[in-house]
Amino acid sequence: MNKDWPLWEVFIRSKNGLDHKHAGSLHATDARMAIENARDVYTRRMEGVSIWVVESKYIHASNPEDSDSLYDPANDKAYRHPTFYDLPEEVKNM
Amino acid sequence: MIALQDEKHFLEKVTHEIRVEPKDWMPDQYRKTLIRQISQHAHSEIVGMLPEGNWITRAPSLKRKAILIAKVQDEAGHGLYLYSAAETLGISRAEMIDQLHSGRAKYSSIFNYPTISWADIGAIGWLVDGAAIMNQVPLCRCSYGPYSRAMVRICKEESFHQRQGFDILLKLSQGSKAQKNMVQDSINRWWWPSIMMFGPADESSPHSRQSMEWKIKRFSNDELRQRFVDMCAQQVKVLGLELPDEKLKWNEKRQQYDFGEIDWKEFRNVVNGNGPCNKERLATRIKAHEDGAWVREAAAAHAEKRRAKSARAA
Ligand SMILES: [Fe+2]
Ligand SMILES: [Fe+2]
Numbered sequence: 001m002n003k004d005w006p007l008w009e010v011f012i013r014s015k016n017g018l019d020h021k022h023a024g025s026l027h028a029t030d031a032r033m034a035i036e037n038a039r040d041v042y043t044r045r046m047e048g049v050s051i052w053v054v055e056s057k058y059i060h061a062s063n064p065e066d067s068d069s070l071y072d073p074a075n076d077k078a079y080r081h082p083t084f085y086d087l088p089e090e091v092k093n094m
Numbered sequence: 095m096i097a098l099q100d101e102k103h104f105l106e107k108v109t110h111e112i113r114v115e116p117k118d119w120m121p122d123q124y125r126k127t128l129i130r131q132i133s134q135h136a137h138s139e140i141v142g143m144l145p146e147g148n149w150i151t152r153a154p155s156l157k158r159k160a161i162l163i164a165k166v167q168d169e170a171g172h173g174l175y176l177y178s179a180a181e182t183l184g185i186s187r188a189e190m191i192d193q194l195h196s197g198r199a200k201y202s203s204i205f206n207y208p209t210i211s212w213a214d215i216g217a218i219g220w221l222v223d224g225a226a227i228m229n230q231v232p233l234c235r236c237s238y239g240p241y242s243r244a245m246v247r248i249c250k251e252e253s254f255h256q257r258q259g260f261d262i263l264l265k266l267s268q269g270s271k272a273q274k275n276m277v278q279d280s281i282n283r284w285w286w287p288s289i290m291m292f293g294p295a296d297e298s299s300p301h302s303r304q305s306m307e308w309k310i311k312r313f314s315n316d317e318l319r320q321r322f323v324d325m326c327a328q329q330v331k332v333l334g335l336e337l338p339d340e341k342l343k344w345n346e347k348r349q350q351y352d353f354g355e356i357d358w359k360e361f362r363n364v365v366n367g368n369g370p371c372n373k374e375r376l377a378t379r380i381k382a383h384e385d386g387a388w389v390r391e392a393a394a395a396h397a398e399k400r401r402a403k404s405a406r407a408a
Contacts, residue, residue: 003188004186004187004188005390005393005394007181024174024175024178024243024244024247025178025181026174026178027187029393029394029396029397030397030400030401033393033397040171041171041174041175044167044168044171045251061117063117064115064117064118064119
């Protein structure tokens with residue numbers, strides 16, 4: 001069986017001023033080839049103005065099992081949101 | 095006990111339309127089903143390039159040639175999106191390619207039919223891509239995140255495929271008598287294999303039920319097939335031609351078309367490797383892969399050399 005080239009994750013900025021967003025992944029021997037291939041596969045219809053590639057093995061992800069401890073506490077911190085505060089009608093533009 | 099909890103949590107997610115992601119717990123059988131389905135789907139995109147690729151050098155005009163190249167290139171991309179989605183489930187690309195080349199993995203039987211006239215390229219776009227779209231649109235809501243995202247991307251690109259195919263047939267059908275006959279002949283040959291693309295009838299489709307429960311599948315084979323028949327029965331009139339089915343008839347009560355019996359013996363025969371082009375397709379694919387070996391080796395060696403060089407410079 002053949003050995004696969006390293007796997008890369010592709011991130012694309014669709015328009016100037018927007019964040020790069022994960023588009024998918026591909027195999028390539030190095031970063032340059034990964035960018036060239038990403039260009040051919042993910043931006044054939046003007047989907048992007050900028051490409052990032054990161055070798056997948058360098059991506060560290062949070063564990064889904066930890067999601068309760070990571071994200072739940074935010075629930076009882078409603079004061080982080082502007083809607084938490086009732087202001088008098090007279091206050092404008094806030 | 096923990097396994098039971100996991101399973102419950104998984105089913106809850108699926109029921110509430112929350113996507114399952116690669117690192118989430120999932121039942122083994124769910125993982126296996128997805129690997130099989132997604133990799134077969136990927137193989138179909140890749141093998142599907144072959145019947146059309148045959149006509150790139152013989153397209154009747156520069157415009158048609160450019161369009162056909164663009165379409166075939168899209169299909170290569172679809173193969174890549176899908177292989178990537180399958181890889182998130184823990185199978186390697188090399189393993190999938192190996193399964194295809196050794197004949198252990200299947201691909202859509204439709205690509206085992208020959209493309210003998212230019213009209214066949216039109217019929218493939220209209221009928222084969224058309225049937226694929228009918229199957230694929232519901233997959234955009236598949237419960238497995240990476241698969242559903244790949245399908246969204248694919249569906250965006252597919253609609254041009256179907257339209258360019260219909261456009262080929264429309265232009266030919268407005269041409270000479272011979273051209274019109276060529277289109278009818280092509281439709282005659284592609285119609286039945288196209289409606290077989292939806293798979294076995296519901297009562298003989300054993301995996302369907304579980305896949306529906308897991309929201310991998312949203313509609314049954316027969317439901318999708320019926321929709322496709324209804325759609326094409328209308329569209330073929332625009333071409334001024336006919337679908338090769340004497341039993342095709344509008345049913346006022348059902349508000350759907352009745353249609354003839356599918357030859358399932360032929361279907362099984364082609365699935366089992368005895369279609370007109372099974373051997374040729376697989377041989378072509380394997381040859382392309384083997385002929386490309388030196389390119390892959392050279393690219394790997396080149397990258398290695400550059401890495402060594404930049405390490406020395408540092
Ligand atoms: Fe496709
Ligand atoms: Fe297509």
